[in-house]
Amino acid sequence: MSEQEVIYSTLRFLQSPSESQNRPKADSVQRSKNTDNKGFSLPWHLLAASLGILCLLLLVTVIVLGLKVFQHVQERHQLEEILQSLSIKCDMIKNDSYVKEQLLTNKTLEYDLLKNETLQQKKELNSGKYNYIHEKNICQRKNISMTSQNKDKPRNEFWSCCGEKCYYFSKEREKWRRCEEICRKYNSFPLKIAGEDELRFIQAQVFTEYYWIGLTYDDRKNKWKWFDNTDYSGIDSDGKTSLPSGGKCACVTATRLETMDCFSSYNCVCEKRITFHPHW
Incomplete structure (x- = not known):
């Protein structure tokens, strides 16, 4: 065998019985840790997805509430305009009613005056001042x-x-x-x-x-x-x-x-x- 040839050999160390017993335990502990880490990683993904859905629901709720509030404000504004319009019409009706009452009062006074004049004329007719029926030759063709x-x-x-x-x-x-x-x-x-x-x-x-x-x-x-x-x-x-x-x-x-x-x-x-x- 020449000098360039390399001889590989497997070295085996002799271990004490106590070390050989402890090593399998260490390996089992390491594998159990890895298994535990893999087991706990799945619930965190579910929690994140749940939080995302909850945030989306909250966002939708806020948007719906905002629309409701906006609609309520618009309706209130419309009701205020209608109320103002009705108030103006009510004032106009009151003014018209007042004017009509004044006219009615004036017409009543005029009626009373005409009534008094008519009564006076009837008295004059009855007295014979304007009684045409009994005048001489009043009925002629x-x-x-x-x-x-x-x-x-x-x-x-x-x-x-x-x-x-x-x-x-x-x-x-x-x-x-x-x-x-x-x-x-x-x-x-x-x-x-x-x-x-x-x-x-x-x-x-x-x-x-x-x-x-x-x-x-x-x-x-x-x-x-x-x-x-x-x-x-x-x-x-x-x-x-x-x-x-x-x-x-x-x-x-x-x-x-x-x-x-x-x-x-x-x-x-x-x-x-x-x-x-x-x-x-």
Whole structure:
């Protein structure tokens, strides 16, 4: 064997029995430590993941609460605006109510003044100062300048005046409902007889003709009514309200009141109240 050749040999040390016994124990302790370290490393990962999830949940909760708070602030702001608007409207209504109360007070005062003036005028009429009915030759048939509203055919018509009323006796024969249109042409209304004196004056003008008046029978209420929807309470001084049976529309003749079929054609009587006595 040459010098360059190297001889490897395994050296074995002789160990005492005590060392040989202690070494396996040390190895087992080392392996148990490594095993323990590996066992405790897994729960820390789970804890970190749990903490991350918890933080995420807290973040979501904070965001949701923030949105709720923002929404609540917005709603409160809207409610404050609505309340302010309602307060302004309430003030406006109060002002309007105050103005209306003032107007009502003024109108009440005006009404009281007019009422007093009316009572005074009635007293003067009753005393005879302006009582046209009892004046000499006050009820006469004259050609008064009263024209119809038909501008194509303006014409004067014969009107009979007595007291504060003037009467127009139409020449056209029409159904009862058409009389109101004829009277409207002359700014007047169908005749409403107030008493025996007025009835006698009308009868003296109609001669032998039949003339519709503003009186008709109301089937719903089973009573006679004037054109202005007031009840017929009779004309005679004895207060009789019955009319002859025969129709549901009333007309006047030279001697009496008659009831006829409303679709029959007769002349019409219109009346118009005047505020001054016409000059003859």
